[in-house]
Amino acid sequence: MFLDRVKISIKAGDGGKGAVSFLRNKMTANGGPDGGDGGKGGDIIFKATDDINTLYSFRFKKKFVAENGSDGAKKNQTGKNGKDEIIFVPTGTVLINPENDKIIADLSENGAVFRALKGGAGGHGNNYFKSSIKQAPSFSQTGEVTKGKEVILELKTIADVGLIGFPNVGKSTLLSVISNANPKIANYPFTTIYPNLGVVEVLGETYVVADIPGLIEGASEGLGLGHYFLKHIERVRLLVHLIDISESEGRDFLNDYVVINEELVKYRESLKDVKQIVVFSKCDLIDESELKNRLKKFEDKFKIKDYICISSITYSGVDELKKRILENLKKIPKKPALQVEDFDFDKKDIQTIEIKRNDDGSFEVFGGRIENLTRGVILSDPRSFAYFQTKLKEMGVIDMLIEKGLKDGDTVIIKDITFVYTK
Ligand SMILES: Nc1nc2c(ncn2[C@@H]2O[C@H](COP(=O)(O)OP(=O)(O)OP(=O)(O)O)[C@@H](O)[C@H]2O)c(=O)[nH]1
Ligand SMILES: [Mg+2]
Incomplete structure (x- = not known):
């Protein structure tokens, strides 16, 4: 996997x-x-x-x-x-x-x-x-x-363009036709199980296209493979939405368009603001009049006239699509790096000194500043212990303890060192 x-x-x-x-x-x-x-x-x-x-x-x-x-x-x-x-x-x-x-x-x-x-x-x-x-x-x-x-x-794929659509609509085939990528292509759903990246060259410029595994209804809730890879499209600047207008899988192509868009928004609301190019694939599989018929239905239903019909087999529309993608990308700024949380992962606590009173009346001292002090105290060595005591006084720990009620004869626990306080 x-x-x-x-x-x-x-x-x-x-x-x-x-x-x-x-x-x-x-x-x-x-x-x-x-x-x-x-x-x-x-x-x-x-x-x-x-x-x-x-x-x-x-x-x-x-x-x-x-x-x-x-x-x-x-x-x-x-x-x-x-x-x-x-x-x-x-x-x-x-x-x-x-x-x-x-x-x-x-x-x-x-x-x-x-x-x-x-x-x-x-x-x-x-x-x-x-x-x-x-x-x-x-x-x-x-x-x-x-x-x-x-x-x-x-790992978040860094691509300019994401190819999305139901399984088997021809995303990988399109990628193989327009770019240097060589993805696996087969006539069954979920052939692509991880995103393939390809570099497209057109009019002397290049951009990177990612072929995302097929999405299905429920992808945003984890169905299919889509959910797992939806995160890869969070960073693309442009989505190319492939819809199999030949309905070779028996689904209604109008419904396909709705379902995929719903899944995108369910996954992340902000994806609805990412520009989409609607691409009808497998146009070679239906005759001209039926194609016109279906395109009219699409226009009427969604009031969208901006789309491209392609065939990755006859290459019709493919060059136009490559150019259309480039034109669009030029208008969309590159996405900034993700917002990194402003906190220090490796923050070392060297400041804190805390005191807790135990049920048996003993005092326990802990915190980052104490950790450092107790490093290497050798109890059996009176000079080491003396150094430790001097430091405790210098750091104000003894005063803090007295403030909390420390009296002669009370037990103080500092990490693995336990001693009885005597003035
Ligand atoms: N006739 C025709 N067949 C196509 C076209 N594009 C793709 N196919 C065929 O459709 C089948 C699926 O193509 P893929 O490119 O693997 O589809 P996909 O969208 O990547 O599928 P998943 O990876 O499963 O999501 C293959 O048998 C392709 O040969 C096309 O434009 N016309
Ligand atoms: Mg594929």
Whole structure:
């Protein structure tokens, strides 16, 4: 099956751990701390490329993890940064946040780049902490651990023109006649199961036409394949609506026109504002007088005189259609990229400090600012713990706790650290 929507999981690299090391050489028996910082984790980057045109490869690989930063080392050596993970997607891929269905990025141009997740910061080595406390620190900070995320990739065909109509009306045949595309053609419905793109050349200019799988009544509610692919026509500037005027499938051609238009509007109201060229296909299958007869019925019923009759077998009307499409496109501006939601997918919470009072009377402190602080606190190391306490005071956490009623002897829980408060 053609894959045009897929959910994948992504994770930026964790930061490397800071090193604990002390300078030792002939001159200094017990030197100062020289543990370097950990390296930064790699980012997750999406890049659009024209070299691929489906999301097919994501069927096999759904998990992408950027490299972790390396740990710091002695002699103040900073750890190596983790390599970024670059995920190549076909041009026209839209990234969606599955938590709220909002669009995070629209990679509508070849080469477009989106940095989805930033790698975790490296932890500080013990050298960093030497000024904050008097004694030589024998602790360092662990690297920032990043959270994995899920993201939906959705491929939206970028074509100027969309060919729409019931199954078997001759959409693919027309595409094969007017463009360089070579779609599958057969005398049964739903031959086309994914959109084919073709480039049309006319009067020295080009445009891209997409052949959309056949639509049927109920397509907008998920019947047939149409619903699945209706989204591809959201971006076209012009619709070419094919109607089999020979009624070779036994349907009423007047009704076909109504049904397809209804499905479009049901799917997306705005599609009614997209200009349509009405094309009657398979005109070679009926004689001239019957054709006239039917065209008159159409004109009377819909008050539309602007249409073209074609045959992809005898090529009658085909050149005229190619030109008519070009003329229309010249009048319709290119669609801008999709509106991207104004929010940061990778927003790191480094500000918040929250306090909750538990039923047993203990106080729990959490929030993004706390996460960072607790990284690498070693309870068994009094100096590490002292540093942690100093920071709590500096950040105003102790004052906040007192404001919430903290008294001598109360228990405070901060992540996996539990201690009893004493003044
Ligand atoms: N006589 C005649 N037959 C045509 C014409 N156009 C298409 N056909 C035939 O109609 C059948 C269906 O054509 P397709 O191009 O596969 O139709 P489609 O609209 O792409 O169909 P789906 O992909 O199933 O939606 C094939 O047998 C074609 O040879 C035409 O202008 N005249
Ligand atoms: Mg087809």
